[in-house]
Amino acid sequence: MKKNMLLYISMASVLLGACAIENPKKMEVDMKNETGDSLGKVILQEVAEGVEVDLDLEGLPPGEHGIHFHEKGVCKRPDFVTAGNHFNPDDKKHGLLHPEGAHAGDLPNIIVEDDGVAKVKLMAPIVTMTKGKTSLFTKDGTSLIITENKDDGMTQPSGDSGARIACGEIAKEKEKK
Template identity: 35%
Template sequence: MRKYLPIFILPILASCSTLQSTKAAETSEVITADLARADGSWAGVATISQRRDGVFLSLSAQAPTAGTFGMHLHAVGKCEAPDFTSAGPHWNPDMKQHGHDNPMGAHDGDLPNVNAGADMKITLEYKLKDVVLTGPNGLLDADGGALVIHEKADDYKTDPSGNSGKRIICGVFKSGNSS
């Protein structure tokens, strides 16, 4: 019996290596952004990953208070404290108005509001709809893009940024920031 063992082991080894290569192909690129607050302190990490089933944004951040906050992808990958205006307007390659509840909307960079509970943590994984990362209209063009969290909730309709107030957290997405 013993001499037949290799015949059973070989197919198992072969299927293991097939599984590994399938898994590697699922995540082709992950872009990481360190998030900063207006005072320059570190507020968490956001990643954008291109997978076979879409482009995903994941976020693990510490808000200044409990509450609901507007969040968008902005057009320029530059986060200069304290006001983060360097991140430019919302990422909007189709030249639309702001907000999914706006008949003239929405921006490609519009995102759902995020919530922080008593622990002030914001954690989410979100599938970005209609988001293209590369190419002339891609988020990761020459100047990159930014994730910005605002001090107030976005009303999803008021142009240009949903009355969401000041920019309080900002992180840069650039193609070079791969992990």
């Protein structure tokens, strides 16, 4: 009987461990600039309202900047075009202000202080970190991009927000323990 109980406990532990890897609820994303320097970390965490995006970055140009999830988890410097377009599994129009929007990857603009620091929490209500159409863990991964200008919330396809100045790759193996 004791052997069977130990076997069941061992099997349950393995299965629970596999589920945690399959559907991480929290992870850390290393954001890098166009020269490959680290700007800091972004913590993504699944919460009831969506995915909380907690930025702790420095070394960005001061001012207002767009920030979006992109459809591929590849941040090849210097222009990060390998990240693809905005994450848009529901084929919506771009922009938090657009009546036919928004992309799942559209996020509110961030403000970078004069010292280059951005410490802010955002909410991404359309995306998830669990399996499904709007999961950030796609076959190709996804990424988080910061742009040189603010997103105007309407202009197609990306809010007239300028060049990509920072990128972080999102993949299951980067899960924060």
